[in-house]
């Protein structure tokens with residue numbers, strides 16, 4: 005397995021950290037340390053994995069020369085500082101999404117990693133789902149015709165974060181998917197959103213991404229919806245994908261419907277509609293995080309290029325930074 009012989013320290017054992025630990029073991033790696041400032045979380049970790057070293061001091065893991073890599077599942081504000089410490093201690097680094105809170109700090113981490121010949125990768129988990137892999141495959145084969153729009157709703161009664169707003173928390177998923185499935189990059193972004201709490205951290209937002217071609221993307225993210233919606237439409241000239249991540253099995257549906265526009269003899273505008281079949285492809289059901297853990301281990305042990313490589317992470321952070329500026333500026337369009 006890709007993770008064989010690899011010793012990893014997982015930093016942060018809150019909600020997401022345990023998923024990383026479980027999947028690194030599943031990928032064949034050895035989780036040598038679990039680090040958390042909270043002793044109760046460490047006690048839980050020790051109960052689940054009695055042989056793993058647990059500590060509140062990250063330096064124990066960083067100073068251990070047997071540790072090859074560090075996986076960071078801390079709140080976003082800590083990503084840059086801890087990833088930098090780990091790289092400077094000659095460790096490969098996996099950092100949770102989003103990589104950092106600014107483009108400048110992401111660029112600095114990438115520069116250090118390249119200089120030290122270490123892997124730096126961000127866990128954009130959705131790139132490792134069977135659904136997104138299938139969508140990528142179909143778009144690569146031009147099965148939808150020329151792409152026209154991407155329209156995503158990612159809303160639920162979500163956990164309000166203190167250190168980042170809803171854009172930084174949820175939109176990395178959509179932006180990473182977009183960056184993965186299309187080669188074209190947006191040229192500008194406009195974002196509107198609001199905070200309904202005293203801390204002024206926005207809990208609802210709408211992002212519009214503009215492209216040079218006739219493609220447009222829209223993303224709605226929210227922590228205040230009573231229902232959970234994870235629905236993305238990707239429209240092409242001839243077919244449209246509806247990706248519903250809440251669906252247990254039939255997550256991806258391809259609608260073979262389209263329209264053509266022509267002018268009649270009197271030069272009047274005419275639209276012809278074509279309504280065809282709906283195709284539901286079979287998807288790989290391997291847990292995405294297991295694929296992600298394998299991908300990180302493969303990048304370290306075999307120098308293979310991960311789907312979620314640092315260039316996607318940098319695009320995500322750059323776009324989020326511009327979107328945040330636009331948000332504070334009442335939706336003004338910001339160039340990328």
Ligand SMILES: NC(=O)c1ccc[n+]([C@@H]2O[C@H](COP(=O)([O-])OP(=O)(O)OC[C@H]3O[C@@H](n4cnc5c(N)ncnc54)[C@H](O)[C@@H]3O)[C@@H](O)[C@H]2O)c1
Pocket residue numbers: 015016017018019020021039040041042045076077078079080082100101102127128129173
């Ligand atoms: N890829 C995904 O789909 C996905 C899903 C959820 C969360 N995440 C990401 O995972 C990261 C963690 O999120 P979470 O929901 O697990 O947060 P969390 O608050 O549940 O857990 C964070 C843990 O870090 C510990 N911690 C905080 N500061 C620390 C420090 N300085 N030193 C040591 N330990 C410290 C806390 O005690 C806590 O146990 C975030 O970046 C988030 O965006 C990713």
